[in-house]
Ligand SMILES: [Zn+2]
């Protein structure tokens with residue numbers, strides 16, 4: 501399995517998962533033009549996608565979906581409240597939008613939504629398994645719940661949110677109500693919380709970690725890496741430490757699942 505983040509962060513999120521049996525897009529939060537151009541650079545065609553998985557209906561996850569669905573008949577999957585919301589926004593595409601709330605199979609993938617706490621109609625991450633590999637993605641997490649831990653536990657590669665450095669957020673330019681929202685259980689995950697989640701996943705077999713949805717104003721890739729890798733070094737023996745990389749805001753990051761490289765500070 502190969503995972504490529506096309507974009508990650510509050511300006512847009514889109515991830516491609518490729519396996520020998522098919523390919524899946526997770527979220528379409530950048531323009532359809534950027535998505536189709538990105539797919540062709542990665543040897544894919546929107547028409548041939550096995551499916552499009554949506555985490556939730558916030559703009560940074562669906563802004564390119566309406567136009568993308570003019571170019572592909574690929575089925576769209578989301579939790580019930582999000583599927584209902586998308587069908588309301590795109591009534592002409594309602595037949596293409598499927599509501600799911602448990603494991604389903606699609607083109608050699610076993611796909612499970614992972615319910616998350618966030619301030620949207622409903623929100624989820626996704627666990628995607630093939631016969632060989634397992635990948636999990638959870639961003640836009642107010643807090644790490646048991647469902648998130650269970651849903652991601654044992655995946656070989658995980659993309660988790662590492663949204664903000666708490667000090668940068670508190671000292672930064674955001675108005676108090678927004679700081680409060682981000683720090684709440686329905687907001688976004690800090691680097692420190694991501695580090696704890698990373699250690700739990702690594703202790704349960706995760707070998708590759710991608711840190712995503714970094715805030716442009718309240719974080720830097722080096723701060724996120726320093727916090728997460730520092731914590732992993734402090735609490736795990738070297739043999740259990742996963743490779744860690746940050747998903748850039750606009751450029752691609754490709755991770756070949758199973759191609760192991762150690763944690764680098
Ligand atoms: Zn969101």
Ligand SMILES: [Zn+2]
Nearest residue numbers: 510558560640
């Ligand atoms: Zn988001």
